[in-house]
Amino acid sequence: xxxxxxxxxxxxxxxxxxxxxxxxxxxxxxxxxxxxxxxxxxxxxxxxxxxxxxxxxxxxxxxxxxxxxxxxxxxxxxxxxxxxxxxxxxxxxxxxxxxxxxxxxxxxxxxxxxxxxxxxxxxxxxxxxxxxxxxxxxxxxxxxxxxxxxxxxxxxxxxxxxxxxxxxxxxxxxxxxxxxxxxxxxxxxxxxxxxxxxxxxxxxxxxxxxxxxxxxxxxxxxxxxxxxxxxxxxxxxxxxxxxxxxxxxxxxxxxxxxxxxxxxxxxxxxxxxxxxxxxxxxxxxxxxxxxxxxxxxxxxxxxxxxxxxxxxxxxxxxxxxxxxxxxxxxxxxxxxxxxxxxxxxxxxxxxxxxxxxxxxxxxxxxxxxxxxxxxxxxxxxxxxxxxxxxxxxxxxxxxxxxxxxxxxxxxxxxxxxxxxx
Numbered sequence: 001x002x003x004x005x006x007x008x009x010x011x012x013x014x015x016x017x018x019x020x021x022x023x024x025x026x027x028x029x030x031x032x033x034x035x036x037x038x039x040x041x042x043x044x045x046x047x048x049x050x051x052x053x054x055x056x057x058x059x060x061x062x063x064x065x066x067x068x069x070x071x072x073x074x075x076x077x078x079x080x081x082x083x084x085x086x087x088x089x090x091x092x093x094x095x096x097x098x099x100x101x102x103x104x105x106x107x108x109x110x111x112x113x114x115x116x117x118x119x120x121x122x123x124x125x126x127x128x129x130x131x132x133x134x135x136x137x138x139x140x141x142x143x144x145x146x147x148x149x150x151x152x153x154x155x156x157x158x159x160x161x162x163x164x165x166x167x168x169x170x171x172x173x174x175x176x177x178x179x180x181x182x183x184x185x186x187x188x189x190x191x192x193x194x195x196x197x198x199x200x201x202x203x204x205x206x207x208x209x210x211x212x213x214x215x216x217x218x219x220x221x222x223x224x225x226x227x228x229x230x231x232x233x234x235x236x237x238x239x240x241x242x243x244x245x246x247x248x249x250x251x252x253x254x255x256x257x258x259x260x261x262x263x264x265x266x267x268x269x270x271x272x273x274x275x276x277x278x279x280x281x282x283x284x285x286x287x288x289x290x291x292x293x294x295x296x297x298x299x300x301x302x303x304x305x306x307x308x309x310x311x312x313x314x315x316x317x318x319x320x321x322x323x324x325x326x327x328x329x330x331x332x333x334x335x336x337x338x339x340x341x342x343x344x345x346x347x348x349x350x351x352x353x354x355x356x357x358x359x360x361x362x363x364x365x366x367x368x369x370x371x372x373x374x375x376x377x378x379x380x381x382x383x384x385x386x387x388x389x390x391x392x393x394x395x396x397x398x399x400x401x402x403x404x405x406x407x408x409x410x411x412x413x414x415x416x417x418x419x420x421x
Contacts, residue, residue, distance in 0.1 A: 022214040022215055022247045022298070023214055023245070023246070023247050023276065023296055023298070023299065023300050023301070023302055024214070024299065024300070024301040024302065025087050025088070025089070025212045025213065025214050025245070025301075025302045025304070026087075026301065026302065026304055027059065027061055027087045027304060028061060028062075028087040028088055028089040028212065028213070028214055029061050029087075029089060030061060030062065030063035030089040030090075031061045032049070032060050032061050032062050032063075033062065033063055034062060034063050034064045034065070034066070035060070035062045035064070035065045035066070035086075036066045036068075037066065037067045037068060037071050037073050037096060038068050038071060039071055040071055040072045040073075041071070041072075041073050041074075042073075042074045042075065042076055043073065043074075043075050043076070044075075044076045045058045045075055045076060045077060045078040045082070045084070045116060046076070046077075046078050046079060048060070049084075051078055051080070051082060053080075053325070053326040055183075055305045055306075056080065056082050056083070056183070056326075057082050057083055057084070057085045057184065057210075057305075058078050058082050058083070058084055058085065058116070059085045059087065060084070060085065060086050060087065061087045061088075061089075062086060062087070062088045062089070062090075063088070063089050063090055064088065064089075064090040064091055064092070065086065065088055065091075065092040065093065065094075065211075065213075066092075066093045066095075067093065067094045067095060067096040067097070067098060067221060068095055068096055069095040069096055069220075069221065070096060071096035071097070072096060072097045072098075072099060073096065073097070073098045073099070074098075074099045074100075075099075075100060075115075075116050075207070077113065077114070077116055078116065079328065079330070079334070080326065080328065081114060081116065081117065081118070081119070082116060082117060083116050083117025083184045083185065083186060083207060083208035083209060083210070083241070084100065084116050084117070084207070084208070084209045084210070085184070085209070085210045085212075085304070086209070086210065086211045086212065086213075087212050087304065088211070088212065088213035088214065088215075089213075089214055090213065090214060090215050091213060091215040091216045091217070091218070092211055092213045092215075092216070092217040092218070092246070093218045093220075094217075094218065094219045094220070094221045094222070094223055094251075094253065095220050095221045096221045096222075097221050097222040097223075097224065098209075098221075098222070098223045098224070099115075099224050099225075100115040100116055100117075100118075100186075100206060100207030100208070100209055100224065100225040100240060101115050101206050101207070101224055101225060101226040101227070101228065101240070102114045102115050102118050102121070102186075102187060102189070102203055102204030102205045102206045102207065102226070102227050102228035102237040102240070102260060103121070103203070103204045103228045104203055104204075104228045104229045104230060104260070105121055105124070105190070105192070105200045105201045105202050105203050105228065105229070105230030105231065105234050105262070106121075106124075106200070106201055107124060107198055107199075107200055107201070108123050108124050108125065108126035108130060108192075108198065108199070108201065109123060109126065109130075110123075110201070111123055111136075111189075111201060111204075111331075111373075112189060112201055112202065112203055112204035112228050112230070112237065113204055114136075114137075114186060114187070114189065114204040114205045114206075114207060114228075114237070115186055115187075115204070115205070115206045115207020115208070115225055115240050116186070116207040116208065116209070117184060117185055117186035117207045117208030117209075117240065117241065118137070118186030118187045118188070118189075118204060118205030118206050118207045118208065118225075118227075118237070118240050119135065119136040119137030119140065119156075119186065119187070119188045119189050119204065119205045120135070120136045120137075120189050120204050120205075121135050121136075121156075121189035121190050121192065121201050121202035121203050121204040121205075121228060121230065121234075121235075121237055122134045122135040122136070122140065122141065122143050122153060122189055122190065122191045122192035122201055122202040122234075122235070122371075123192045123201045123373060123374065124192040124193050124194075124198070124199035124200045124201040124202075124234070125192065125193060125194040125195065125196060125197070125198075125199040126197065126198060126199075127197050127198075128197075130374050131143070131194050131374065132153065132191065132192035132193055132194035132199060132201070133191075133192055133371065133372055133373055133374060133382070134153075134189075134191050134192075134371050134382035135153070135154075135156045135188055135189025135190045135191050135192075135202045135204075135205070135235060135237065136188065136189045136205075136371055136413055136415075137156065137158075137186075137187065137188025137189055137205055137238075137415070138173065138176040138177075138188060138369065138415060138417050139156050139157030139158050139161075139162065139173045139174070139175065139176050139187070139188035139205075139238055139267065140156055140173065140188045140189050140190075140191070140369075140371060140382060141153055141154035141155050141156045141157070141162050141164075141173070141188070141189065141190040141191035141202060141235035141264065141266070142154045142164075142173075142191045142235075142382060143191040143192050143193070143194055143202075143382075153190050153191025153192050153193050153201075153202045153230070153233065153234040153235035153262075153263075153264065154190065154191045154235045154264050155190050155191075155235040155236050155237075155238070155259060155260075155262065155264040155265050155266040155267060156173075156187060156188035156189050156190045156191075156202070156203075156205055156227060156235060156236065156237045156238035156259070156260075156266045156267060157173045157174060157175050157176070157188060157238055157266075157267040158175060158176065158177060158186075158187040158188055158205065158238035158239060158240070158241075158259075158266075158267050158268065158269050158270065159175055159177070159238075159239065159257075159267060159268045159269050159270040159289060160175055160259075160267040160268040160289070161173075161174060161175055161267050162190065162235060162236070162238055162259060162264065162265065162266050162267040163235075163236075163264035163265045163266075163267075164264060165264065173188070175267065176188075176417065177241070177270060179270065179272065179292040180272060180292070181208070181210070181241050181242075181243040181270055181272045182243075182303060182305075182306055182310075183305070183306050183310075184208045184209075184210050184241060184243060185208055185241055186205050186206055186207045186208035186225065186240035186241050186269070187205030187206040187207075187225075187227050187237055187238035187239050187240045187241070187257075187259075187266065187267075187269050188205045188237065188238050188266075189202050189203065189204050189205050189228075189235075189237050189238075190202030190203045190204075190227070190228075190230060190234055190235025190236045190237050190238075190260065190262060190264065190266055191234065191235040191264075192234055192235075193232055193233050193234045199232065199234075200230055200231060200232050200234055201230065201234065202228075202230050202234045202235040202236070202237065202262070203227055203228030203229050203230040203234070203235065203236040203237035203260035203262060203266060204227070204228040204237045204260075205227055205228070205237040205238050205239075205240060205266075206225040206226050206227045206228075206237065206238065206239045206240025206241075206257055206260075206269050207225050207240045207241075208225065208240050208241035208242070208243075209223075209225065209241075209242055209243070210243045210244075210245070210304070211243070211244045211245070211246070212244075212245040212246070212302045212304055213245070213246045213247070214246075214247060215246065215247055215248070216246060216247060216248040216249075216250055217244050217246040217248070217249050217250070218250045218251040219249075219250075219251040219253040219254075219255060219280070220251040220252060220253045221253045221254075222253055222254040222255075222256070223242060223253070223254070223255045223256070224254070224255075224256045224257075225239060225240030225241065225242050225256070225257045225269060226239055226240070226256055226257065226258050226259070226260065226269075227239050227240070227258065227259045227260035227266035227267075227269070228260045228266075229260040229261045229262060230260065230262040230263075231262060231263070232263070233263040233264075234262050234263060234264070235262055235263075235264045235266065236259050236260030236261055236262035236264065236265045236266035237259065237260040237266045238259050238260075238266040238267040238268070238269060239256075239257035239258045239259050239260075239266065239267070239268050239269025239270075239289070240257050240269045241257065241269055241270045241271075241272075242255055242257050242269070242270075242271045242272070243271075243272040243274075244272070244273050244274070244275070245274040245275070245296075245302045246274075246275050246276075247275065247276050247277065247296075247298075248275060248276065248277040248278070248279065249273055249275045249277075249278050249279075249280050250278075250279040250280055251279075251280050252280070252286065253286065254286045254287075255271060255286065255287045255288075255291070256287075256288050257269030257270065257271055257288070257289065258288055258289070268288075268289040269289065270289070270292070271287060271289060271290070271291040271292070272291060272292045272293075272294070273291045273292070273293045273294070274293075274294040274296055274302070275293075275294075275295070275296055276295070276296045276297065276298055276300070278293075309359050310359060311357070311358065311359045311360045311361075311364075311418060312357065312358045312359065312360075313355060313356070313357045313358075313360065313366065313416040313417075313418050314355070314356055314416065315327070315353060315354070315355055315368075315414055315416060316354040316355060316356045316400075317338075317353070317354045318337075318338040318340070318344075318351060318352075318353050318354075318414070319338065319340045319344030319345070319351040319352065319353075319407075320344060320352075321338040321339075321340070321344070323337050323338060324337060329413050331373055331411045331413075332411060336411070340407060344407075345407055346404075348406070349406055349407060349408075350404040350405060350406050350407065351404065351405060351407050352402060352403075352404055353368055353387075353402065353403050353404070353405055353414065354400060354401070354402055355368065355387050355400070355401040355402070355403070355416055356398055356399070356400055356401075357398065357399045357401065357416075357418060358397050358398045358399075359397055360399060360418055361420060363420070364418050364419060364420050365386065365418070365419045366386070366387040366389075366401045366416065366417070366418050367384050367385065367386055367387065367416070367417045367418075367419070368384070368385045368387055368403050368405065368414060368415075368416055368417075369382065369383070369384055369413075369414065369415045369416075369417060370382065370383045370384075370385065370405050370406075370412055370413075370414055371383075371412060371413045371414075371415075372408065372410060372411070372412040373410055373411040373412065373413075374410050374411075383405070383406075385403045385404075385405055386403070387401035387402065387403040387416075388401060388402055388403065389401055390402055
């Protein structure tokens with residue numbers, strides 16, 4: 001081979017050709033084979049893939065993915081409602097439709113089922129003692145009490161704030177999460193309707209999916225993680241989360257994570273594109289909401305899960321009972337994560353909740369969200385309590401926080417939220 005100065009200057013090496021290598025996707029070893037969808041298919045996440053409790057995700061390692069035109073791929077939730085992760089050692093082609101949307105509002109005592117990685121809609125009022133509840137998730141929409149002279153729910157929030165009745169009596173929660181979608185999380189549910197008998201509940205939050213492929217992700221069909229709809233003065237669920245990491249993102253199809261339609265619509269979800277090359281057309285019109293976009297370099301390694309030093313938060317104990325590392329929050333489908341008796345309550349009917357955070361900055365605020373399945377008379381259906389840092393706890397990376405919360409008969413969900421100031 002004759003030496004060429006021009007070739008050397010371009011490639012940096014005289015005796016090797018220029019090679020644009022694909023990105024690296026950790027875990028994309030193809031062990032689950034090729035996913036080829038040629039007819040309408042529902043994947044049961046409780047029986048397929050690998051559930052990774054530490055990452056709260058159902059992971060699939062495909063060699064390639066092909067969703068044929070005219071077909072629909074949907075999912076049945078894992079018991080932990082975990083999001084979906086595709087690690088693909090090759091190309092992904094979506095000519096059909098992939099759906100992770102939240103369920104529409106239902107009648108009590110049923111809660112609208114979220115998409116994988118999302119959160120349920122609030123319950124509608126059944127009678128004068130079983131009142132509507134707020135939507136679940138960090139952005140769950142409030143259930144507006146009849147005491148406020150308005151019988152309706154509020155839209156769930158996520159990437160944007162859900163629609164609301166007014167800012168003083170029924171304000172929707174603030175947006176949450178981050179543009180990177182790391183960690184991967186879906187949308188929140190809308191609030192259920194009160195003010196009568198057998199009222200409908202709020203729509204559920206859209207689910208969440210990460211598609212990380214070493215090759216090209218082509219979408220000429222649809223990838224949808226919308227919030228669930230509802231009606232009759234309830235709240236729609238917020239849109240979910242869609243993150244695509246690939247060497248090339250291409251196609252002219254639809255990518256959607258919009259809020260559910262209702263009297264008060266749910267907020268938008270979040271969409272993230274990370275790629276070396278982009279040839280996807282009509283991004284503005286057919287990717288809703290507009291994606292956060294990051295340029296990658298050849299040979300870059302995809303960040304699949306949060307790094308080891310990422311901030312974390314969890315409920316350690318409730319009323320002295322230790323909470324499992326992988327809580328179910330099942331509302332009766334399996335044993336409760338904590339079952340309290342009167343001995344766990346103080347004279348005011350409150351109990352102590354202990355929270356642990358790791359790698360969280362000192363100027364952060366920690367809040368415990370308490371959302372009963374059935375709201376009490378005159379209550380808004382959900383509560384937020386600021387936690388207090390335990391200054392006596394000494395650990396270089398961890399902190400303990402405590403908060404006293406009221407407890408009533410019945411199931412309730414707890415969720416920790418950390419906001420950096």
